[in-house]
Amino acid sequence: MxxxxxxxxxxxxxxxxxxxxxxxxxxxxxxxxxxxxxxxxxxxxxxxxxxxxxxxxxxxxxxxxxxxxxxxxxxxxxxxxxxxxxxxxxxxxxxxxxxxxxxxxxxxxxxxxxxxxxxxxxxxxxxxxxxxxxxxxxxxxxxxxxxxxxxxxxxxxxxxxxxxxxxxxxxxxxxxxxxxxxxxxxxxxxTQRLCDIIEKQPVPAKYYLSDVYLNTLRKHKARHMAKGNGFGYEIREWNSIAGAVVCGGMGRERNLLIDKRQTNLIPTTHIKGEINKEGVRKMTPREWARLQGFPDTFKLPLADVHLYKQLGNSxxxxxxxxxxxxxxxxxxx
CATH class of the missing domain: 3.40.50.150 (Vaccinia Virus protein VP39)
Structure with missing residues (x-):
């Protein structure tokens, strides 16, 4: 051919x-x-x-x-x-x-x-x-x-x-x-579910939300629910599927997970408050890549902020x- x-x-x-x-x-x-x-x-x-x-x-x-x-x-x-x-x-x-x-x-x-x-x-x-x-x-x-x-x-x-x-x-x-x-x-x-693409090892503490930010998300969602809107963060079950990862890398809070495998909850980045004790975290860029069908051999060479944007746009x-x-x-x- x-x-x-x-x-x-x-x-x-x-x-x-x-x-x-x-x-x-x-x-x-x-x-x-x-x-x-x-x-x-x-x-x-x-x-x-x-x-x-x-x-x-x-x-x-x-x-x-x-x-x-x-x-x-x-x-x-x-x-x-x-x-x-x-x-x-x-x-x-x-x-x-x-x-x-x-x-x-x-x-x-x-x-x-x-x-x-x-x-x-x-x-x-x-x-x-x-x-x-x-x-x-x-x-x-x-x-x-x-x-x-x-x-x-x-x-x-x-x-x-x-x-x-x-x-x-x-x-x-x-x-x-x-x-x-x-x-x-x-x-x-x-047949694929989130459990099929979630990292096999505990992810770094930086992907876990601070208790202050998590509380802010809850208040934001409550305000919109009171108005009859469906906006707000969403925690996905491991046996479910994700919502769309979107243009610009927004919407990370629409695809949160509860993952209690990471026991070292000492912040490695500057955050307000402490890392939440409920195990709520955002998905990693590699998990987003898997959501988009990219193989693990696909290199993700840049900082997370760029990778989320690129994968959401892809x-x-x-x-x-x-x-x-x-x-x-x-x-x-």
Whole structure:
């Protein structure tokens, strides 16, 4: 089988690429990577050894400077369409860049190079943003470029990770090779629970909440409950699944655990009060990585604050791999 060339746009730490690498094996080669966040670049470089430099701001890249490729991987930024954000979509302005319109750079690049396949991942909220008009614009754009578009909302909890995470996946095949239909995978493994990804050894004391902070979380939740809101911290049972780890690394308090294996509760970081005696802790970055389907061989070289953000912004590798296997079946036909 021929080796397919791929580009990785808005690459993050490489979750989409990793899923495709696992599905295609030696039959895929990444020839171009773009990611503007310097910390994400560091994690990416620690895990992928390429003979080219990672490109920065995609809006400043000339399409002719990108090598020819067959597969476009594009997890364009989700914040503009997220249910957790302001959902401004194509109007969303961030640090001088319009995140919603970064999709248009995907279209610009693919219009020039005409790859065989375009693969995109985004938040579920993309499908309902602006009463569905935003999603229709995206699909129509690909169709106008000469592609047949397929899409599906899939939940990570059905693909071998204990995380309730719904995302929209878009697969666009160039018309001359497009199948009559493309069937997304429904599931691969629904059995995983948090106990399957929790660290085998006691985790350091720094992951345990202080009694002062835990009390603050309880008061915050009580205030929202009194208003009829569902906001607030949440402690997950070991035999349950996690809520979505989210963009920006927020929501750590929505996936707390009770873990009394650590007996040394002397603080190693500056905290108010003492470490709580109830065993309440947040999950570690490695546990978040497992929730996203990253293997333990995947290097996490940066400080926790960066890793939580990067993993929350990333994709579930298992879901990507399952879809990529279906794409591979079409391409080899």
């Amino acid at each position: 021929n080796q397919f060339k791929a580009i990785d746009l808005f690459a993050g730490i490489g979750g989409i690429r990793l899923g495709f690498d696992k599905a295609f094996g030696k039959n895929i080669k990444t020839v171009f990577v773009s990611e503007w966040d310097e910390y994400a670049q560091k994690t990416y470089k620690a895990n992928f050894k390429d003979d080219f430099q990672i490109a920065g701001d995609i809006t400043k890249i000339d399409v002719s400077d990108i090598p020819k490729f067959d597969i476009c991987l594009a997890g364009f930024p989700c914040q503009a369409f997220s249910l957790a954000g302001k959902r401004m979509g194509f109007e969303d302005n961030y640090k001088g860049l319009c995140r919603g319109t970064l999709f248009q750079d995907v279209a610009r690049i693919c219009e020039y190079h005409k790859p065989r396949v375009i693969f995109c991942e985004n938040v579920k909220g993309l499908t309902i943003h602006d009463k569905g008009r935003t999603f229709k614009i995206i699909c129509k754009t690909f169709e106008d470029l000469g592609y047949k578009v397929f899409s599906e909302i899939l939940n990570s909890k059905n693909f071998g990770v204990p995380q309730n995470r719904e995302r929209i996946y878009i697969v666009a095949f160039r018309n001359d090779i497009a199948p009559l239909e493309f069937i997304f995978p429904e599931y691969t493994d629904t 994709v579930t590798v298992n879901v990507i791999e399952a879809i990529a296997e279906k794409i591979r079946e079409v391409l080899i036909k």
